[in-house]
Amino acid sequence: MNDEIILPRHVVIVANLHRDYVAEVADEVIKYLNSKSIKNSLIKTKKNFEQLTLPPNTDLLISLGGDGTVLYCVRYIKDLGIPILPVNMGTFGYITEVGVSEWKETLESYLSAGVKHKITRRLTIKSSVIRNENRVFHGSALNELVVSCWGINKVINLGVYIDNTYVGKFRADGVIVSTPTGSTGYSLAAGGPIVDPTLASLIITPICPFALSNRPIVVSSNSKITIKILEGQRTGIMVTLDGQVNYNLIEGDGIEIVSSRSNALLLTSTNRNGFDIIRDKLNWSGESRC
Secondary structure: OOOOOOOOOEEEEEEOOOOOOHHHHHHHHHHHHHHOOOEEEEEEOOOOOOOOOOOOOEEEEEEEEOHHHHHHHHHHHHHHOOOEEEEEOOOOOOOOOEEOOOHHHHHHHHHHHHHHOOEEEEOOEEEEEEEOOEEEEEEEEOOEEEEEEOOOOOOEEEEEEEOOEEEEEEEEOEEEEEOOHHHHOHHHHOOOOOOOOOOOEEEEEEEOOOOOOOOOEEEEOOOOEEEEEOOOOOOOEEEEEOOOEEEEEOOOOEEEEEEOOOOEEEEOOOOOOHHHHHHHHOOOOOOOOO
16 A cells, blocks of 8 residues: 655635734745645635635645635535635634644644545535526535525515425524534524534524424435425515525525535544534533523
């Protein structure tokens, strides 16, 4: 067996320079990569999340920011099979498993171990808006897709189908379709379950349902979920992907959601795993706090 380690040909650093200390950490990463004679480039995120275009031969991407920066990166590179080192420069990151003080340790582990370094494969979803039998919008997400009203919340009426089987009418502020990775985000805040991020499943979570009998549903990742915008709405409705991409909907639209064939590849921390992060973030210490 050939155990030779092949260094990345080109590393791209995607940095949210609107966060404190990101510029300083980006400089440290660049100096480290230069010391290893690894080609690299820096891309600064913009507020409108424009198209992310990578240089040729990019083998690794380093995300410096919060979970939003990782979501932005995944949307544009998940089909390329490029792993992401997610460094948490925010305050409440679930996806950004690597702490700001650990980026060098994790990167050195990856550079010395290559494919032997543990990389998690995170399920992503792709969606299409069907209007008059035509696809008028499509997009992908790592965390979730949300169908909700514009502005101040009003109850909207949605028909939900799983694999073309009618599940029921949801009268609610909206509906979230989440991946296991996104189960600790908006879905959790809306009362959804925490799901192991390595599982192949999708979570349907109603937002403040009018009927208390409307509860979260966990289905196989092989399922196709369809949400129909029913007639008689009293407000505008939109679909949102990962809180970053919006598209306005009209009555009669259908939103089809399926799991993508391409997974997001995330380098793991050498010091903790996803449940360590959940325990810390949710304060599962077993002790009460005043």
